[in-house]
Amino acid sequence: MHISPKIYIQNLIKKNNSSGSILFYGLNNGPKFSLAHYAIQMLNCYQLKNQEPCGVCNACVKLKALNHPDLHIILPLPNEKKIDGRALAVWKKHIIKNNQLNFEEWKKIIASELGTEKEPAIISEKISQISSILKLRNFEAKKRIVLIWYAEKLNPIASNKILKMLEEPPDKTYFIFVASDKDELIDTVRSRLERIHVKEKISAQNYVTPNTSKESDYSFESNTSESPADENFKKFQTWMRACHSKNIVELSGLNLEISKRKKRGYQSFMNFCVNKLSFCCRYIVQNKEHAPSNEEMVFIRKFCKHLKLKTLVLLLEEIESSIYYLERNANSKILFLSLSINLFKIFDEN
Numbered sequence: 001m002h003i004s005p006k007i008y009i010q011n012l013i014k015k016n017n018s019s020g021s022i023l024f025y026g027l028n029n030g031p032k033f034s035l036a037h038y039a040i041q042m043l044n045c046y047q048l049k050n051q052e053p054c055g056v057c058n059a060c061v062k063l064k065a066l067n068h069p070d071l072h073i074i075l076p077l078p079n080e081k082k083i084d085g086r087a088l089a090v091w092k093k094h095i096i097k098n099n100q101l102n103f104e105e106w107k108k109i110i111a112s113e114l115g116t117e118k119e120p121a122i123i124s125e126k127i128s129q130i131s132s133i134l135k136l137r138n139f140e141a142k143k144r145i146v147l148i149w150y151a152e153k154l155n156p157i158a159s160n161k162i163l164k165m166l167e168e169p170p171d172k173t174y175f176i177f178v179a180s181d182k183d184e185l186i187d188t189v190r191s192r193l194e195r196i197h198v199k200e201k202i203s204a205q206n207y208v209t210p211n212t213s214k215e216s217d218y219s220f221e222s223n224t225s226e227s228p229a230d231e232n233f234k235k236f237q238t239w240m241r242a243c244h245s246k247n248i249v250e251l252s253g254l255n256l257e258i259s260k261r262k263k264r265g266y267q268s269f270m271n272f273c274v275n276k277l278s279f280c281c282r283y284i285v286q287n288k289e290h291a292p293s294n295e296e297m298v299f300i301r302k303f304c305k306h307l308k309l310k311t312l313v314l315l316l317e318e319i320e321s322s323i324y325y326l327e328r329n330a331n332s333k334i335l336f337l338s339l340s341i342n343l344f345k346i347f348d349e350n
């Protein structure tokens with residue numbers, strides 16, 4: 001069954017609300033960029049109308065012009081310091097005029113307007129710069145966007161750096177990849193992305209808004225690896241169940257799995273759990289029943305049924321104090337175990 005790209009993107013965003021990564025790909029002169037541009041506005045519009053970006057709010061206006069403090073654009077460029085400052089402005093000017101600008105045309109523009117014929121590529125320094133920006137808070141956007149145009153031009157080191165970010169994406173951040181050939185991306189990066197194939201035949205002319213009603217011109221593939229948020233939620237479920245039932249075997253297994261993650265694995269997992277438990281607190285207080293009934297909500301509903309607000313608050317306090325010690329370099333494996341035993345007690349006594 002075909003669904004329109006608009007609905008597909010809406011569903012994706014609903015599913016991965018806090019962060020995500022989408023690849024728009026298709027051969028030269030397809031509207032892949034304009035569809036990506038549309039998704040970026042959809043992620044940030046303050047007043048979606050029938051799920052469509054309004055085009056007039058503060059976020060839409062800035063994003064349409066590609067001038068938004070939380071939109072970070074990465075382009076293939078020749079590795080030359082002298083062009084760094086000007087290149088982005090030149091690219092924006094051209095892509096706004098012609099949103100189907102392709103790589104060969106971009107090379108010519110670089111030669112004529114920036115005065116160099118060196119082969120453009122995306123080098124790892126650019127990714128490192130973005131990675132340090134992503135450690136800061138968003139300026140104003142609902143979702144910060146990292147847009148990588150012609151992502152197949154990521155060199156191998158840059159690809160691996162980007163992969164690390166995709167594995168543990170910062171909160172409220174979307175990575176939008178635009179590429180003409182998805183097979184030139186390294187496998188590990190490609191498999192992390194939701195992929196939207198924008199076929200060439202749609203139209204040769206430029207659009208402002210893609211014609212999202214022509215369903216047959218698009219096809220979709222989901223990413224093959226689990227999103228980190230799903231993975232964290234599964235671990236959260238396991239942890240809470242193991243603590244509730246004092247299942248030491250399950251707990252040790254979980255501890256081992258988290259310890260294999262990269263640095264800050266425990267911290268990011270525990271922060272995730274704090275968020276979920278805070279959500280549970282709000283859920284109990286507001287006693288809302290209209291929340292969407294996905295898998296996550298089914299668990300949360302069951303979990304909250306048997307718990308008092310006081311118990312949840314005690315769990316939260318325990319985890320938060322452990323995060324404090326983790327940040328001060330406590331032995332994370334031992335800390336996680338002793339924290340879990342404290343959680344056993346809280347479940348037991350309340």
Ligand SMILES: [Zn+2]
Binds near residue numbers: 047053061
């Ligand atoms: Zn808007």
